[in-house]
């Protein structure tokens with residue numbers, strides 16, 4: 001790798017970030033733009049959010065478009081990747097960030113596990129696992145055909161590593177599945193210089209966690225589980241995603257890297 005002013009260099013790749021209309025994904029899209037992405041495709045289920053973040057990026061002098069698409073919709077995702085290629089050329093960085101309970105923004109199921117059925121189980125699998133398949137499949141196709149390598153980073157949760165309960169059983173399973181798929185992508189992509197890694201987040205302050213963190217009792221309970229006694233910031237997540245997507249991440253693949261303030265540890 002040539003010596004460079006910034007190790008976190010996106011090497012002029014076109015980036016596509018899913019669920020980037022707010023929260024962690026928004027920050028990732030902005031940081032990729034700041035670190036030398038040729039262009040950024042800002043995906044979100046919510047068109048207005050995607051457009052607003054694309055505007056923010058363009059104001060920083062980097063080409064960007066907002067694309068409304070539900071990552072759960074295979075044909076819609078195919079159309080999104082075609083649109084991205086038409087606008088900027090092949091996608092070279094994919095960040096699978098869209099997650100939680102999906103575009104509805106619904107809360108996780110409140111019923112105990114032994115009272116849950118497909119209605120509680122399926123939505124989480126759709127966005128957190130099937131969505132990662134839909135986007136990675138189309139991204140990898142473009143990266144392999146283009147021949148100049150690429151980066152896939154999947155945002156999972158420590159729930160997928162430790163197994164959370166209290167309505168997060170399906171979410172935990174889906175996130176674990178997404179990191180398993182990402183390891184397969186690493187194996188598939190390696191000979192094409194495409195890396196694939198997962199970043200496992202702990203509790204991070206975003207619109208999705210606003211309500212729970214606003215409750216002092218809940219915040220205290222959550223914080224007591226973290227070695228670093230603060231809630232994560234989208235910038236914490238984005239730092240690792242940007243690193244893995246950059247030139248510095250070229251020889252890191254098939255890994256799940258926790259960014260979690262010490263909520264859990266890997267050995």
Ligand SMILES: NC(=O)c1ccc[n+]([C@@H]2O[C@H](COP(=O)([O-])OP(=O)(O)OC[C@H]3O[C@@H](n4cnc5c(N)ncnc54)[C@H](O)[C@@H]3O)[C@@H](O)[C@H]2O)c1
Nearest residue numbers: 019023024045070071099100102103157201203204206208
């Ligand atoms: N915030 C946390 O504490 C935390 C912890 C662990 C993991 N994560 C993961 O980080 C990622 C981002 O979470 P966040 O807290 O920023 O969420 P958020 O809800 O604040 O933002 C997510 C964005 O994704 C979009 N989205 C949701 N479903 C979509 C779909 N099907 N297609 C396209 N866009 C979709 C939403 O419209 C929203 O704008 C998720 O994968 C989440 O599981 C978050």
